[in-house]
Amino acid sequence: MTPRLPPMHVMAGALRDTDGRVLLAQRPLGKHLAGLWEFPGGKLEPGETPLIALARELREELGIEIDPLSCTPLTRVPWAYGERGLHLDVWQVTRWQGAPASLDNQALQWCEPRQVDPTMLAPADRAILQTLRLPSRYPITPADLPSTAAESLFCRVSEAIEQGARLLQLRLPAWPVAAVRELAARLLPTARAHDAQLLLNADIEGARQLGPGVGVHLKTAQLSTLAERPLPWSQPVGASCHDAPQLAQAVRIGADFATLSPLAATRSHPQASPLGWARFGELVEAAALPVYALGGVAPAQMEIARQAGGQGVAGIRAFWTGLLAEPGWPG
Numbered sequence: 001m002t003p004r005l006p007p008m009h010v011m012a013g014a015l016r017d018t019d020g021r022v023l024l025a026q027r028p029l030g031k032h033l034a035g036l037w038e039f040p041g042g043k044l045e046p047g048e049t050p051l052i053a054l055a056r057e058l059r060e061e062l063g064i065e066i067d068p069l070s071c072t073p074l075t076r077v078p079w080a081y082g083e084r085g086l087h088l089d090v091w092q093v094t095r096w097q098g099a100p101a102s103l104d105n106q107a108l109q110w111c112e113p114r115q116v117d118p119t120m121l122a123p124a125d126r127a128i129l130q131t132l133r134l135p136s137r138y139p140i141t142p143a144d145l146p147s148t149a150a151e152s153l154f155c156r157v158s159e160a161i162e163q164g165a166r167l168l169q170l171r172l173p174a175w176p177v178a179a180v181r182e183l184a185a186r187l188l189p190t191a192r193a194h195d196a197q198l199l200l201n202a203d204i205e206g207a208r209q210l211g212p213g214v215g216v217h218l219k220t221a222q223l224s225t226l227a228e229r230p231l232p233w234s235q236p237v238g239a240s241c242h243d244a245p246q247l248a249q250a251v252r253i254g255a256d257f258a259t260l261s262p263l264a265a266t267r268s269h270p271q272a273s274p275l276g277w278a279r280f281g282e283l284v285e286a287a288a289l290p291v292y293a294l295g296g297v298a299p300a301q302m303e304i305a306r307q308a309g310g311q312g313v314a315g316i317r318a319f320w321t322g323l324l325a326e327p328g329w330p331g
């Protein structure tokens with residue numbers, strides 16, 4: 001539903017401890033969204049700057065004094081609960097004085113982001129959780145690889161996972177569906193051992209059969225046909241988007257993240273008009289889910305993508321250089 005009131009600016013703090021755990025608070029009985037878990041914080045008061053408001057809320061709710069130098073913007077989530085629009089402004093906080101205590105009648109718990117069940121969170125906070133969970137790089141396999149390169153691809157993807165890749169898309173449109181599923185099944189033990197996620201392009205049924213460790217990346221046309229998330233929360237769902245309505249549809253069905261493309265001109269889609277970083281930033285700002293820049297971007301542009309509010313960068317060729325130098329791989 002479209003909100004009719006001006007959005008409330010709400011500050012929320014993602015307090016991270018040295019083990020990477022995050023502090024969640026349960027909204028007390030009698031409050032809006034009672035019983036759901038959230039990141040501590042609250043509304044900006046008149047005249048307050050965002051950080052002053054965050055410091056006050058965390059002092060009032062948890063009895064801690066945050067170190068402003070340890071605070072960095074994490075994400076901004078535009079959301080609406082019925083007519084009540086809000087702009088959730090989330091900052092990561094890594095240093096504070098005092099031990100967080102429950103001063104507002106709220107239960108507290110430190111959680112490893114990967115262990116959190118998204119359905120226990122306030123709906124707007126699922127995007128925050130995904131921002132904390134997802135990596136900044138999203139490599140996609142080169143589409144023009146022949147299925148005869150299966151062995152070589154198996155080795156390269158395994159290597160990429162061992163070297164730190166945590167989210168990878170197997171996009172091999174020329175391969176039989178069964179061959180892609182077989183490749184994913186062979187990669188699954190390595191993926192699970194490293195807590196990496198393999199996304200099958202468009203193949204929801206394949207992801208269902210393979211289970212946790214495998215998800216789906218929805219094509220744009222497929223996204224528009226869905227009314228709800230096609231997989232359980234334990235399996236990731238990404239979506240290919242090019243504009244604001246598609247990003248809104250990805251949010252509506254509960255996708256975990258989107259790619260937004262093309263950022264720049266690419267060899268693979270020469271006819272598409274590039275978005276550029278300014279438009280990318282505007283679209284990301286209005287989208288309530290993490291977004292990767294895709295199309296004509298390289299890992300070296302990570303910082304620009306993050307400055308523009310993106311989760312990071314996704315791509316094909318520039319992400320496999322070095323690995324692509326081998327015979328049998330397209331250059």
Ligand SMILES: Nc1nc2c([nH]c(=O)n2[C@H]2C[C@H](O)[C@@H](COP(=O)(O)OP(=O)(O)OP(=O)(O)O)O2)c(=O)[nH]1
Pocket residue numbers: 010011012031032033038039040041042043044086088122123124125
């Ligand atoms: N603080 C906080 N609020 C959130 C989160 N996620 C989310 O949807 N909200 C919503 C719930 C509320 O509708 C609104 C914030 O209101 P609040 O009740 O926490 O604000 P406040 O501390 O100023 O409290 P109050 O004066 O209204 O009692 O934002 C979150 O992670 N943290």
